[in-house]
Amino acid sequence: MEEQIKAVIESDEAVKLNYQLLTSIKCVGPVLAANMIAYTHNFTRFATWRKFACYVGTAPFEHQSGTSIKGRTRVSSLSNKQLKKLIHMVAICACAYNPEMKSYYKRRVSEGKNKMSTLNVIRNKIISRMFAVVNRGSGYVDLMKYAA
Incomplete structure (x- = not known):
C-alpha cells in the first residue's frame, strides 16, 4: 500500500x-503529508489554513448567547476525526522532540493554561506551517537554530 501511495506521489510533479x-517541517512525516495532500486536493480545496482548521476541528469557537451566557471556547465535534487524530499525534511528537514547541508548551502550562488547549494551539501552528510552506513554495526554515 505504501509503495502505491509513493507511486501516486511520484507520478505528479506538483x-x-x-x-x-x-x-521538511519538523515532526511532519510521510503519513500526515500524504493525508494532507489527499484531503486538501493538493492544497486547492481550502483557501486558508483557518478554514482547514475548522474542517479538522481544531479551530476554537466561542460559547456565548447574547449577554447572558458566556462559556469557554470549544472546538467543534463535527470534524474529520481521522485527520484530527493524525495532527494530534504530530503535535504530541512536536511537544516531545521539537525544542521550539517543547519550550512553548512548558511556558503555557506554567502560566496555568490548560494542557489540551495548549496542544490545540500547537495543532493549529502545525497546520498553519503546512499551509505556509506550500503557499510559499520553499522548505521550512527552523529559526530556533539561528537564535542566540
Missing part, C-alpha cells in the same frame, strides 16, 4: 513538490 515541502 504533488511530489508539496510532499517534499511538507516533510
Whole structure:
C-alpha cells in the first residue's frame, strides 16, 4: 500500500513538490503529508489554513448567547476525526522532540493554561506551517537554530 501511495506521489510533479515541502517541517512525516495532500486536493480545496482548521476541528469557537451566557471556547465535534487524530499525534511528537514547541508548551502550562488547549494551539501552528510552506513554495526554515 505504501509503495502505491509513493507511486501516486511520484507520478505528479506538483504533488511530489508539496510532499517534499511538507516533510521538511519538523515532526511532519510521510503519513500526515500524504493525508494532507489527499484531503486538501493538493492544497486547492481550502483557501486558508483557518478554514482547514475548522474542517479538522481544531479551530476554537466561542460559547456565548447574547449577554447572558458566556462559556469557554470549544472546538467543534463535527470534524474529520481521522485527520484530527493524525495532527494530534504530530503535535504530541512536536511537544516531545521539537525544542521550539517543547519550550512553548512548558511556558503555557506554567502560566496555568490548560494542557489540551495548549496542544490545540500547537495543532493549529502545525497546520498553519503546512499551509505556509506550500503557499510559499520553499522548505521550512527552523529559526530556533539561528537564535542566540
